[in-house]
Amino acid sequence: MKLLLTSGGVTNPSIADALVDLLGKPTAEADALCIPTAQWGHPLCGPVSARGFVSGLPPWGGLSSMEWKTLGLLELTALRSIGQDRWEPWVREADVLLVDGGDATYLCHWMRESGLASLLPALPETVWVGVSAGSMVMTPRIGGAFVEWPSAPDDTTLGIVDFSIFPHLDVFPTNSMDEAQRWATEIDGPAYVMDDQTAIKVADGTVEVVSEGRWTQFP
Template sequence: MKLLLTSAGISNASIRNALIELLGKPVAEASALFVPTAIYGIPNGGDIVRRVINGTLGDPFCELGWKSLGLLELTALPSIKRKLWVDMLQETDALLVGGGDCQYLTYWMQQSGLAELLPSLLHRMVYVGLSAGSMIMTRFGTSYGHHTLPADSNKSLGFVDFAIHPHLDHEWFPDNSLASIEKLAATIPVPSYAIDDQTAIKVTDVGIEVITEGHWKLFNP
């Protein structure tokens, strides 16, 4: 398994170095697919997708200098031949899963068939989550701002046995303070990672590592 679960993308050199280590080669030699689906579940989603792709919104993600970059829109997958998109995934080095509406993203991960396929891909492909794209890989409920992932097996994918609370102390989410997250974490029966936008969690078969140039805290149940 090769996961890089970020709060805001590849926001600093430490997170970028962790990505390169997982890829096993420079970003400039790696191919990536961007999954924008979750963004369409929030207001003004279409314009946000455009800005994330061209690099004018947020930290580097799509515009990181990839050798090639394609789009994988989950809502379209059930209507096209499975072999077309499965072959594309099998040739991809990194899957970039953007933020937005957690429950909408989980639903389409499952409906498209990608969630079922992921376990067979993650031994070689790197999964890079951003916010909601990271949260859905957990097994238990978490939230930030107005985005909520309930403690329901149908609402997340359950690849890791901990919760992620992104955007710690972000100005856009005034209720996302450390004190508020601590109260939420107390209701969750697994470890909870509160991470700011300069922090990511790297998960491999070897274990879990926090990559950070910012602030984070682990709450144990």
């Protein structure tokens, strides 16, 4: 799987170019599925913000309002009840999965419960575009400060990549560089701190920061 791990989505031309490069074609020729599941695990999210992500309306981002060949909705909490033989073809036929933020541990739980997590290794050409928690779920740990789902056993996530992500730098008062430094001490592993104008592109084992904003890396 190819990854475009963003903080705030496709927010500038550099990130948009990175997405097209991963897809190997314009977005207008790509079939996309959007996944809002992480929102249900975060107390600050709900029906209005979930609809905002799906519709692409501001201020909830614009991934779904980009020009796509087709755009569908995939709700992970529903997948177990309909069977993998039905939903797996939808995922395999998609060029890109657009995965929204919320709580990364909740998203991780439903990726595993639904069977999507175990399917990822069989999707080498599919592009995963994460926003906030949709990016953090691919990391080994998110840090206790980012766990908002009360049922989360800990802060561990899928570990598809070997680094952690501190998103939304300077967007919220709690997302300052000082807080990021404290967070990185808890993580105790490679980590990136990035603002909403920054993304991390991962393809063929290569990690590349794509940014028109502010970011830093903790070794």
